[in-house]
Amino acid sequence: MSERGRGDRRGGMSRGGRGGAVRGNRGGMGGRGGRGGGGDRRKGREGNNNRQAKKKGGSKVIIEAHRHRGVFIARGKEDMLVTLNMVVGNTVYGEKKVVVEGSSPEEKKEYRQWNPFRSKLAACILRGIRDIYMGPGSKVLYLGAASGTTVSHVSDIVGPTGAVYAVEMAHRPGRELIEVAKIRTNIVPIIEDARYPAKYRMIVPMVDVLFADVAQRAQAQIFSINASNFLKNDGHFVISIKASCIDSTVAPSTVFSKVRDELIENQFKPIEQISLEPYERDHAVVTGVYRPSKKEKAPE
Structure with a gap:
């Protein structure tokens, strides 16, 4: 079974190296000028889509169960090892989180990145x-x-x-x-x-x-x-x-x-x-x- 989730607002998915998260591109402003210059309309639309995804919490990921019980893989731009957070909203060492929304607040699930360079x-x-x-x-x-x-x-x-x-x-x-x-x-x-x-x-x-x-x-x-x-x-x-x-x-x-x-x-x-x-x-x-x-x- 797999679940669709969204990344933490702190950026794109990374493998958990010592350097921390790798932030995603903001995308060009495009359109009629703005900070992104006078790019064509297609580039403008792409920039807007990127910003909208970021406002919603980052790029979408899929959660898959690992063969070890209680361990999961978050599949996204870059895969990472995660565990299901027993205390929703809590982090211990600044790790990234992936949220899976449910049909009600009680069904919301949260996964924590497990950094192999620190464990x-x-x-x-x-x-x-x-x-x-x-x-x-x-x-x-x-x-x-x-x-x-x-x-x-x-x-x-x-x-x-x-x-x-x-x-x-x-x-x-x-x-x-x-x-x-x-x-x-x-x-x-x-x-x-x-x-x-x-x-x-x-x-x-x-x-x-x-x-x-x-x-x-x-x-x-x-x-x-x-x-x-x-x-x-x-x-x-x-x-x-x-x-x-x-x-x-x-x-x-x-x-x-x-x-x-x-x-x-x-x-x-x-x-x-x-x-x-x-x-x-x-x-x-x-x-x-x-x-x-x-x-x-x-x-x-």
Whole structure:
């Protein structure tokens, strides 16, 4: 299914690079003179049409469901990854919005651009990861939440029936995370050190998915201790690995292999590994299952 929407007034569609939005042409004034000069009538009409579309909110786009549940593609002049905004009218980091009007104000839908240059999870989706294991109703423990950029999109994905337990150690981004959580009620901000999960064991239940973006040398150990406390058997994991933060003296591929081996030793079963180039240099994401059930042999 697809829906027709319109872009945010801030300009045309872009892929979400660091440079921000790329504004559309204003179109010439044309006609009898004006600022556009004395162009012919056809050019004048084209300029007027462009202005009218801009007043209505920008160029039209079509919203298509992505194969990952809760994730969408906005097809327009340039395609972009979006999530359905759980809090209509709210933005978290200045991202663009696409609005789909309904027959009544209650049916209005709003989608938020998901920038892969600011989110490892968005980057791995655009790189073609097979599964992120999150969807409506999922309970996610997120380590390394920072100020809540990616957390807010996970909040959109899991929706009002799901929950995101967002752990961040640093107090400055933690304050911003708390502000995001005041509006997005399915986010539980936890300003604690992820190395000590006992400090938040009374807050976090058993979860379906463990996600980590923790740029520390002991990342695998931090990930493992949180999994042993909170991740269900047969639950899934997504871990973003930054090679230079673990060992900058060897090749990134060597670091990734070492982290995978550590995960396997701690009862994780990696299923997929994917590089985040060109969005992030020397980064990889590994996904898989935790403490998988042993399949019973079929009777002979």
